[in-house]
Amino acid sequence: MWTAKDDQPSDALGRTSTNSDVVLVDGQGLAPASTPPTIANLNVTKSSRVHIGPKFVSVTQNLQNTEVVKDMPFPVYVWHIIKNSSRAERLSCLAALLVLFVCIGLIVYFTVLAKNTTDDITDVAPHEWNISREMWLAQPYENNGTTKLFDPLKLVVIQHTVSPRCERFILCAAELRNMQAWFISQYHYDIPYNFIIGNDGRVYEGRGWGIEGAHTLGYNRCSLGLGFIGDYREELPVHSRVTDLQIKRAKMILEEGVKLGYLAEDYVVLGAKDLHLTASPGSNLYNAIRKWDHYGHVNLWRNSTCEEMHGLPPRQQLIG
Secondary structure: OEOOOOOOOEOOOOOEOOOOOOEEEOOEEEOOOOOOOOOOOOOEOOOOOOOOOOOOOOOOHHHHHHHHHHOOOHHHHHHHHHHOOOHHHHHHHHHHHHHHHHHHHHHHHHHHHHHHHHHHOOOOOOOOOEEOOOOOOOOOOOOOOEOHHHOOEEEEEEEEOOOOOOOOHHHHHHHHHHHHHHHHHHHOOOOOOOEEEOOOOOEEEOOOOOEOOOOOOOOHHHEEEEEEOOOOOOOOOOOOOOOHHHHHHHHHHHHHHHHHOOEEEEEEEEEHHHOOOOOOOOHHHHHHHOOOOOEOOOOOOOOOOHHHHOOOOOHHHHHO
16 A cells, blocks of 8 residues: 655665656555556555556647637638627627728728819810900909000019919819909909919919009009919929920910000010019029010119109109
8 A cells, every 4th residue: 555654656675766657566566567467456545646557648629729710711710700709899890890991982982083083074164275254253353453554564574373283274263263362352452463374374364454463562553464373483392383385375475465555565574583572483483484585684674663664754743
């Protein structure tokens, strides 16, 4: 019989054995043998170190489950997850999926459908290049000042509007309406330019021929103001770039002014910066107009009055 005092294996003489396997036959300890004898009865009392039979390595079910899940088809795996989740978890997943689908739908709409809708709009203008106030739906506004005393005008002043670009007729017309509304609201006068050149290459009527503008202080009564939509300062990271079509259409409206008698044949073109301390019309546009035949490389007009420009007596004498 195995006693409680012994937690160490020993032989029949009470010696501690270095062997971990002990065979007990009728209370007598025997040395291990290559072929252990058959034991009919075995009594063990209060011993925690007795092992009977071969040792088995237990394989947990977790490993088997992992193998099973790995081999599952994806739909079956998803169904398995759903089936073993709680109702709250399923509702949360459903809500997350709905939000995801809505976000994807909005992205598709604004990046694809909205873009295609804009591209499908045909940019049909009422005129190929010369757009009147009625065509761009300008607000009616009474402009009392005229350039009649100085017609035909000798000076054309080029400026930029420092406003968003517009590549289509409908966008340019909308930009002009916004611009006009802003000037009326802030300064209580009409859009300041006589004509405006859009980024689409069209000419838009501002105040028109023979009307005094509000573009260049001191020269409005005796000059034509020509504004280019956009900001043409090349030193800025984002700026407008003047196109050949814009230059062509600007020259066309000036030639029409000569034919109509509003501009002198020898008119001079200057940038606003040639007359005042300003960045207008922007370095990009300014470099372009300096190549025009009518550009005034010899600036005779800075600090001159309208009367001096036209060889007329001072305005006070004309009024008196």
